[in-house]
Amino acid sequence: MKKAKKLASLAVIFALMFVLTSCGKSAEEKEEDSTKIKIGGLAPLTGDVAVYGTASSKGTKLAFEEANKDGGVLGKQIEFILEDEKGDQNEAVNAYNKLVNNKEVLAIIGDVTSKPAAAVAIESQKDGIPMVAPTATAANVTEAGENVFRACFLDPFQGKTMAKFSKDKLKYTKVAIMYNNADDYSTGLAEAFKQEFEKNGGKIVSYEAYGGDDVDFKAQLTKIKGQDPEALFIPDYYNTVAKIAAQSKDTGLKVTLLGADGWDGVLDKVQSPDLVEGAYFCNHYSPDDTDPKVKDFISNYKAKYNETPNAFAALGYDAGKILIAAIEKAGSTDKDKVIAALKDTEIETVTGKITFDKDRNPIKSVTVLQIKNGKSVFYEKVNP
Numbered sequence: 367m368k369k370a371k372k373l374a375s376l377a378v379i380f381a382l383m384f385v386l387t388s389c390g391k392s393a394e395e396k397e398e399d400s401t402k403i404k405i406g407g408l409a410p411l412t413g414d415v416a417v418y419g420t421a422s423s424k425g426t427k428l429a430f431e432e433a434n435k436d437g438g439v440l441g442k443q444i445e446f447i448l449e450d451e452k453g454d455q456n457e458a459v460n461a462y463n464k465l466v467n468n469k470e471v472l473a474i475i476g477d478v479t480s481k482p483a484a485a486v487a488i489e490s491q492k493d494g495i496p497m498v499a500p501t502a503t504a505a506n507v508t509e510a511g512e513n514v515f516r517a518c519f520l521d522p523f524q525g526k527t528m529a530k531f532s533k534d535k536l537k538y539t540k541v542a543i544m545y546n547n548a549d550d551y552s553t554g555l556a557e558a559f560k561q562e563f564e565k566n567g568g569k570i571v572s573y574e575a576y577g578g579d580d581v582d583f584k585a586q587l588t589k590i591k592g593q594d595p596e597a598l599f600i601p602d603y604y605n606t607v608a609k610i611a612a613q614s615k616d617t618g619l620k621v622t623l624l625g626a627d628g629w630d631g632v633l634d635k636v637q638s639p640d641l642v643e644g645a646y647f648c649n650h651y652s653p654d655d656t657d658p659k660v661k662d663f664i665s666n667y668k669a670k671y672n673e674t675p676n677a678f679a680a681l682g683y684d685a686g687k688i689l690i691a692a693i694e695k696a697g698s699t700d701k702d703k704v705i706a707a708l709k710d711t712e713i714e715t716v717t718g719k720i721t722f723d724k725d726r727n728p729i730k731s732v733t734v735l736q737i738k739n740g741k742s743v744f745y746e747k748v749n750p
Contacts, residue, residue, distance in 0.1 A: 406465035408476030410453035422682030429686030458482035480504030500685035517685040524626045525558025542595040548578030555601030587617045603628040608635035639740035650677040652744040684715040
């Protein structure tokens with residue numbers, strides 16, 4: 367009996383020690399956290415679209431580091447906690463839950479591509495977490511709720527801009543379209559281009575779909591060649607575009623290639639720059655821009671990473687700047703106050719002056735680039 371009582375007493379003592387130790391650690395953690403603002407980041411750092419996630423997250427990191435060097439935000443340092451979601455929507459949701467539930471972040475910068483971003487947006491709406499997607503251009507991303515914003519323009523706007531540019535500037539009347547029917551980004555751009563081009567009197571002579579896992583596009587390209595178009599619009603990401611460009615040459619298709627912001631990085635993927643020479647695509651900014659804000663960003667980015675930032679890096683940087691400005695305007699880390707401040711955003715960024723419309727999408731300009739002599743060069747800027 368005495369032995370049992372002794373064991374019971376020891377159990378109570380150990381339990382009390384555990385509670386006291388846990389409370390002590392919790393207090394230390396809380397004290398440490400009080401000097402920081404935790405921001406979560408979601409991006410594909412590995413996988414097929416890693417080039418986008420890597421660039422975007424580098425831009426965001428730079429924005430937060432600059433803020434920390436200037437004294438932080440509301441007198442606190444930003445802690446940026448980045449998760450690799452591998453370009454997969456299920457991985458993205460899991461990473462989001464980890465950031466919100468385990469890391470207790472104030473807000474999310476991400477996601478980068480449209481499908482993962484749309485999935486995460488739905489979850490963030492349930493939690494009331496402020497979310498700024500740097501580069502996710504599908505229309506449904508911000509439809510999730512009042513807490514979701516983005517730094518980039520939308521797919522329909524890109525598609526309409528390129529259709530109008532093709533008809534009015536390039537004077538094309540017959541265009542073919544190839545799109546990925548398994549991808550919201552690609553289908554949204556294709557539909558918007560088709561609608562706008564036909565509305566302005568142009569003719570879509572061929573509207574060809576392919577699957578997300580397809581690597582052989584010769585059947586579609588041969589069919590397109592038979593319709594004798596003046597240009598081919600390929601609204602997809604750089605790795606697929608590179609394959610289609612190579613196979614279009616193999617089939618003898620001689621047309622101007624057209625694209626959107628997913629083309630950023632295509633010159634690093636094609637076997638030869640000649641495969642995309644003369645192509646036009648729209649993007650969010652150009653390193654050739656002489657605006658002082660752009661030049662400063664490029665200079666600082668090069669100093670840190672020893673490379674020229676692409677549009678995804680610029681948008682990641684802008685997303686960080688937008689969130690910083692909102693927290694400062696809110697004067698608080700209260701999530702609802704930050705969301706309210708985001709809605710009232712008016713800020714000059716690297717990719718243009720940004721205000722948000724009623725659906726929390728930015729009103730901003732579009733840059734058209736041309737691939738010339740193996741480089742993507744500024745062609746013109748189209749204002750909203």
